Amino acid sequence: MIVLRRVTPQLLTLAALAALVTLFFPDFLRIEVVDGRLVGPIMDILKRGAPVGLLAVGMTLVIATRGIDLSVGTTMAITGAVAAWSITQGYGLGGALALLAGVLAGLWNGTLVAIVGIQPIVATLILMTSGRGIAQLVTEGRILTFSHDGMAFFGSGALLGIPAPALLWGLTAVAVALLMRRSALGMLIEAVGVNRAASALAGVNATVLLIAVYVASGLCAALAGIVATADIRGADANNAGLWLELDAILAVVIGGNSLLGGRFSIAASVLGALIIQTVDTGILLAGFPSEYNLVIKAGLVLVILVLQSPNLAHHWYALRRAAQVRRERAMGAAKETGR
Amino acid sequence: MTFRCDMLLTIRSLTKTFPGTRALDRVDFDLAAGEVHALLGENGAGKSTLIKCLTGAYERDEGVIALDGATVSPRSTSEAQELGIGTVYQEVNLLPNLTVAQNLTFGHEPTRFGMVDRRAQRRQAEAMLEGYGLDIDVGRDLSAFSVAIRQIIAIARAVALSGKVLILDEPTASLDAREVDTLFDVVRGLRDRGLGIVFVSHFLDQVFELTDRVTVLRNGQKVTTERTADLDRVQLIEHMLGRALENEVVGHAKTHVGRDRPELLSFENFGRRGHVEPFDLKVGEGEVLGLAGLLGSGRTESAELMFGLATAHSGGARDRTGVLDLSSPRAAIAAGFGFAPEERKEDGIVADLSVRENIALALQARRGWARPIPRAEQLRLADEYIEKLDIRTSGPEQPIGDLSGGNQQKVVLARWLAMNPRFLILDEPTRGIDVGAHAEILRLIQQVTAQGMSILVISSELDELIAVADRVIVVRDRRHVAELTGAEITTDTIVRAIAAPDRELAEPSA
Numbered sequence: 001m002i003v004l005r006r007v008t009p010q011l012l013t014l015a016a017l018a019a020l021v022t023l024f025f026p027d028f029l030r031i032e033v034v035d036g037r038l039v040g041p042i043m044d045i046l047k048r049g050a051p052v053g054l055l056a057v058g059m060t061l062v063i064a065t066r067g068i069d070l071s072v073g074t075t076m077a078i079t080g081a082v083a084a085w086s087i088t089q090g091y092g093l094g095g096a097l098a099l100l101a102g103v104l105a106g107l108w109n110g111t112l113v114a115i116v117g118i119q120p121i122v123a124t125l126i127l128m129t130s131g132r133g134i135a136q137l138v139t140e141g142r143i144l145t146f147s148h149d150g151m152a153f154f155g156s157g158a159l160l161g162i163p164a165p166a167l168l169w170g171l172t173a174v175a176v177a178l179l180m181r182r183s184a185l186g187m188l189i190e191a192v193g194v195n196r197a198a199s200a201l202a203g204v205n206a207t208v209l210l211i212a213v214y215v216a217s218g219l220c221a222a223l224a225g226i227v228a229t230a231d232i233r234g235a236d237a238n239n240a241g242l243w244l245e246l247d248a249i250l251a252v253v254i255g256g257n258s259l260l261g262g263r264f265s266i267a268a269s270v271l272g273a274l275i276i277q278t279v280d281t282g283i284l285l286a287g288f289p290s291e292y293n294l295v296i297k298a299g300l301v302l303v304i305l306v307l308q309s310p311n312l313a314h315h316w317y318a319l320r321r322a323a324q325v326r327r328e329r330a331m332g333a334a335k336e337t338g339r
Numbered sequence: 340m341t342f343r344c345d346m347l348l349t350i351r352s353l354t355k356t357f358p359g360t361r362a363l364d365r366v367d368f369d370l371a372a373g374e375v376h377a378l379l380g381e382n383g384a385g386k387s388t389l390i391k392c393l394t395g396a397y398e399r400d401e402g403v404i405a406l407d408g409a410t411v412s413p414r415s416t417s418e419a420q421e422l423g424i425g426t427v428y429q430e431v432n433l434l435p436n437l438t439v440a441q442n443l444t445f446g447h448e449p450t451r452f453g454m455v456d457r458r459a460q461r462r463q464a465e466a467m468l469e470g471y472g473l474d475i476d477v478g479r480d481l482s483a484f485s486v487a488i489r490q491i492i493a494i495a496r497a498v499a500l501s502g503k504v505l506i507l508d509e510p511t512a513s514l515d516a517r518e519v520d521t522l523f524d525v526v527r528g529l530r531d532r533g534l535g536i537v538f539v540s541h542f543l544d545q546v547f548e549l550t551d552r553v554t555v556l557r558n559g560q561k562v563t564t565e566r567t568a569d570l571d572r573v574q575l576i577e578h579m580l581g582r583a584l585e586n587e588v589v590g591h592a593k594t595h596v597g598r599d600r601p602e603l604l605s606f607e608n609f610g611r612r613g614h615v616e617p618f619d620l621k622v623g624e625g626e627v628l629g630l631a632g633l634l635g636s637g638r639t640e641s642a643e644l645m646f647g648l649a650t651a652h653s654g655g656a657r658d659r660t661g662v663l664d665l666s667s668p669r670a671a672i673a674a675g676f677g678f679a680p681e682e683r684k685e686d687g688i689v690a691d692l693s694v695r696e697n698i699a700l701a702l703q704a705r706r707g708w709a710r711p712i713p714r715a716e717q718l719r720l721a722d723e724y725i726e727k728l729d730i731r732t733s734g735p736e737q738p739i740g741d742l743s744g745g746n747q748q749k750v751v752l753a754r755w756l757a758m759n760p761r762f763l764i765l766d767e768p769t770r771g772i773d774v775g776a777h778a779e780i781l782r783l784i785q786q787v788t789a790q791g792m793s794i795l796v797i798s799s800e801l802d803e804l805i806a807v808a809d810r811v812i813v814v815r816d817r818r819h820v821a822e823l824t825g826a827e828i829t830t831d832t833i834v835r836a837i838a839a840p841d842r843e844l845a846e847p848s849a
Contacts, residue, residue: 184710187700188704195690198686198689201646202704203701
């Protein structure tokens with residue numbers, strides 16, 4: 001119940017967006033069964049939204065500790081490259097090695113933040129800028145293509161009619177959310193995010209927790225990297241996950257989580273990712289020329305954020321009151337001069 | 340509407356309600372020009388609401404506020420300033436990374452060709468500080484100066500911008516005795532210049548020292564306004580608490596003073612360079628140790644060392660079973676220690692989390708993340724301590740940041756009591772909290788030590804140490820210089836021990 005109340009604004013936004021897209025593209029909500037698979041714009045959104053959805057899960061945890069992880073996009077490129085490399089080399093284990101690379105990326109970020117004490121935005125910027133270089137070293141500057149059915153399943157496979165990427169990010173989100181709320185991790189992460197000093201004094205192992213959230217973010221990025229790589233059956237060091245860290249942060253923000261850390265909701269962030277993907281897909285379906293896409297997306301995101309802003313009501317009230325005061329003063333001044 | 344003009348500020352029937360509570364209930368208040376008027380009351384009595392109505396932070400529901408006989412309704416702090424009402428808060432709201440001159444002229448910078456005129460700004464700032472007895476370079480960053488000087492700068496700014504009514508909200512909470520004297524000289528100077536000054540403080544001594552009249556609020560209503568000289572301490576506290584306080588500071592039974600009590604812990608040659616000189620300290624079971632000394636004397640540093648916030652360079656601690664690991668707070672907690680720090684906001688509470696979570700935090704940290712305390716158990720804990728410590732909250736789910744200072748302190752205490760440590764360090768446990776909560780916390784200390792817990796209390800209020808401590812360690816210049824036991828513990832002996840070097844210097848010349 002509490003979760004439902006928390007995510008109501010996101011659900012309403014999603015519903016409004018769906019209604020809006022349906023106006024332009026009446027078949028938006030239609031789902032058909034083709035070859036035992038569910039097919040339709042909605043399924044497409046669930047599938048295409050997988051990378052950002054996965055990144056948003058890890059990003060939520062990082063942001064809850066008052067941090068940020070700018071490196072997730074390039075971590076996708078690295079892990080994708082590692083997966084493709086190990087398959088082309090014939091080692092197999094592509095997925096496992098990619099996950100390991102994600103853990104290493106997270107350990108690197110977490111160590112810089114929690115032990116060295118670098119500000120998260122700077123610490124993760126290091127891997128963000130160097131990561132594509134690392135990925136290119138792995139792929140030796142080429143687009144590494146492969147054919148491996150097991151790997152390709154994560155991009156284009158389906159289970160019980162549901163696309164594998166959608167299944168993967170849905171299960172990840174549910175598993176992480178349950179882990180946070182069924183164990184004490186959620187509360188401890190929130191405590192560290194709100195006040196690290198006080199939490200450490202109360203005996204919370206803040207350093208380990210901080211490293212752990214960056215590792216979680218790295219793992220989520222690795223899953224996203226696997227999906228992206230499996231989808232095109234190849235690793236593109238230059239373009240895999242490009243700018244997706246920004247979409248992930250946006251998803252967390254649309255989910256109503258504060259960038260100042262503390263209370264977080266994974267469900268809301270994941271809905272935020274769905275909202276972003278619905279905007280992306282919706283613009284295409286509505287048939288606008290592709291050069292309009294980014295501008296329309298920016299406009300829609302702005303409207304969503306403004307509508308969700310708790311300050312809005314206050315500002316509106318203050319503006320009206322200020323106008324009223326000005327009117328009264330003007331009338332008073334008019335009386336004075338009239339006298 | 341006009342009022343008798345002999346009062347600078349007149350408030351009649353001021354009422355302000357919040358959902359569920361009536362924060363102010365038809366409160367009257369008069370402030371004359373050239374007086375210092377104390378506004379007293381327990382936490383939640385309505386002091387801050389009254390001030391916020393005056394400064395425009397809140398809009399009143401009913402009632403009249405008249406300044407110089409004319410009704411005013413400030414809608415924002417800046418509007419209140421323009422009307423002549425200035426406020427200085429406990430946490431100085433200036434910008435530490437700007438210079439003194441920039442702070443003083445902020446928002447009113449003198450300009451030349453559209454650019455800030457630095458020289459004029461400097462001159463203006465120096466002129467504003469004239470008469471405050473400060474000899475400082477206004478070109479330096481504010482952060483270079485002590486809290487006391489910042490406070491005076493904040494006052495100078497408030498006076499220059501408003502100049503009729505000055506509200507001082509807990510101005511002395513983080514000052515030491517000498518700084519308080521300096522501040523009071525400034526306040527008296529302003530009073531003589533004809534300002535009306537509202538003084539909010541928990542320090543009753545300061546109220547008696549400084550103020551001309553006192554208004555006491557209780558549960559949102561005005562109890563009384565009297566001349567300070569006509570009141571004594573007991574009467575004043577009775578007004579504030581609304582009941583005859585049995586003993587303001589709980590009567591201390593010196594009977595259980597025992598060098599014979601079984602030893603719990605001992606620190607030997609325990610010290611850290613630049614922090615605190617090596618000291619020896621034995622802690623008895625159920626003993627209350629007091630740590631007295633001036634700010635910066637090494638009191639807090641001693642506590643931080645014991646709790647593993649800083650690692651010791653020499654010596655160590657042991658109990659009956661062997662050497663204790665105190666290398667980090669987690670290690671200290673594992674050794675059965677607890678620590679409620681002085682800076683409640685920065686190091687104590689986790690503001691956005693609920694009272695329940697704040698109480699359960701340390702316990703949960705000890706159990707580890709994989710073994711969550713069931714919600715029902717957390718609620719039981721929270722309810723137990725809310726009742727036991729009389730924590731005023733709308734419920735266990737209220738964010739702790741919304742509670743008043745005294746209640747926040749009680750939650751931090753509850754967090755540690757729930758851990759049932761054998762050695763609990765309390766750094767300034769009663770700072771910034773009202774008289775009622777103050778007595779309750781002292782009573783609590785006696786309760787838990789009766790059950791065998793040992794407590795180290797650090798306090799700058801000697802009365803408090805005298806009331807609860809079985810033994811008082813005096814710290815001076817980062818060294819433990821004296822140990823007083825039982826009947827030796829008096830204000831006089833402690834003060835003499837703290838002041839010793841001056842006396843030693845003075846004696847030969849005499």
